[in-house]
Amino acid sequence: MEKPKKKDKTREPAIAGRADIDQAIENLSSADERRLEQFAKFKIRGLGRKARGQDDEDLLQEAITSVYVGAEDPGHGRHWPKDEVEFVPFLMGVMRSVASHWGDSFSDDEAYLEAELVVETDEGELRSPLEDAPSAEPLPDRKLIANEELRSILKSFADDDDAILIFEAWEEGMTSAEIVEGLGMPKERLEAGVKRIRYHVRAR
Amino acid sequence: MANSKSHEEQYRLVMDALAESVAELSDFDLEQEFKEEPPPRTKQILKAAAKKRAQTKLRAARARLEESRQAIHGRSYDLPKTPAEQRALLDAVIASKLASGSVLLTAQFRDRRSTSDADVESTLRQLDALGILQDFRKLKGL
Numbered sequence: 001m002e003k004p005k006k007k008d009k010t011r012e013p014a015i016a017g018r019a020d021i022d023q024a025i026e027n028l029s030s031a032d033e034r035r036l037e038q039f040a041k042f043k044i045r046g047l048g049r050k051a052r053g054q055d056d057e058d059l060l061q062e063a064i065t066s067v068y069v070g071a072e073d074p075g076h077g078r079h080w081p082k083d084e085v086e087f088v089p090f091l092m093g094v095m096r097s098v099a100s101h102w103g104d105s106f107s108d109d110e111a112y113l114e115a116e117l118v119v120e121t122d123e124g125e126l127r128s129p130l131e132d133a134p135s136a137e138p139l140p141d142r143k144l145i146a147n148e149e150l151r152s153i154l155k156s157f158a159d160d161d162d163a164i165l166i167f168e169a170w171e172e173g174m175t176s177a178e179i180v181e182g183l184g185m186p187k188e189r190l191e192a193g194v195k196r197i198r199y200h201v202r203a204r
Numbered sequence: 205m206a207n208s209k210s211h212e213e214q215y216r217l218v219m220d221a222l223a224e225s226v227a228e229l230s231d232f233d234l235e236q237e238f239k240e241e242p243p244p245r246t247k248q249i250l251k252a253a254a255k256k257r258a259q260t261k262l263r264a265a266r267a268r269l270e271e272s273r274q275a276i277h278g279r280s281y282d283l284p285k286t287p288a289e290q291r292a293l294l295d296a297v298i299a300s301k302l303a304s305g306s307v308l309l310t311a312q313f314r315d316r317r318s319t320s321d322a323d324v325e326s327t328l329r330q331l332d333a334l335g336i337l338q339d340f341r342k343l344k345g346l
Contacts, residue, residue, distance in 0.1 A: 175224075
């Protein structure tokens with residue numbers, strides 16, 4: 001990734017135009033493409049049903065559309081200050097914002113799609129709780145489904161103390177820096193543990 | 205570690221942490237970790253969004269143009285009947301606007317003798333739709 005120029009606080013930031021955005025997309029390296037793709041995938045997994053059936057491609061497209069809108073309209077969309085922030089971190093920031101908006105605008109009363117209820121059992125089988133649910137009973141709570149997913153992932157790290165500690169720290173909202181500083185885990189062990197968790201979750 | 209958050213919130217936090225972990229990976233580590241995966245389609249996805257937006261804007265512009273065409277053609281106009289009278293009216297309006305310094309002429313209208321009758325009528329319709337003919341008539345007491 002190219003380094004952004006130093007910020008000149010005496011000037012208004014230059015907002016990227018359409019041609020700048022087109023060029024930034026064209027210039028994406030394969031690593032940047034992968035970074036944006038995986039970032040979007042994990043954000044969507046985290047949203048669960050709050051994504052309302054939208055996937056990682058929808059998140060990427062919503063984010064970039066917002067940047068294009070911002071390039072043409074000072075009052076709307078997201079404005080990329082191209083000399084201050086690189087394109088990839090900026091687009092990830094927009095995705096954070098869009099995902100957060102999707103999550104906030106979701107009501108817990110919204111109907112479930114059956115596909116959203118399918119969970120993977122400890123034996124690796126996909127199962128829909130609807131298959132066993134008598135019609136008169138209420139639908140299973142998403143909270144229970146999320147818990148089943150979390151426990152299932154955690155169970156696979158039974159002998160990996162670092163992965164368990166990182167995972168539980170994440171569940172509490174701790175950042176990588178807080179795990180290193182607060183829990184005293186060396187950075188190298190943190191990175192290795194995160195890599196094992198990422199590999200395992202991606203494979204599920 | 206005691207958990208104080210809902211399971212849904214914990215699940216989101218874990219996935220968000222994994223997203224951030226990808227954001228922080230070096231290019232080399234990313235390439236290594238995902239080398240077995242099919243190539244990413246991110247550029248293609250982003251370009252498709254840009255194209256879709258451009259098409260949406262084009263459709264909206266066409267709809268606006270069609271709307272204004274309909275507005276001009278759909279209404280009744282109070283224009284002189286003959287081409288000669290229409291040309292005289294257009295000349296008078298333009299002369300009046302030039303005299304007041306409130307108009308800039310395009311090259312097309314600098315020599316109105318070369319303007320077709322159809323263009324003269326179309327221009328008068330547009331001036332009428334804009335209220336300019338009405339203002340002119342009021343000014344001249346017509």
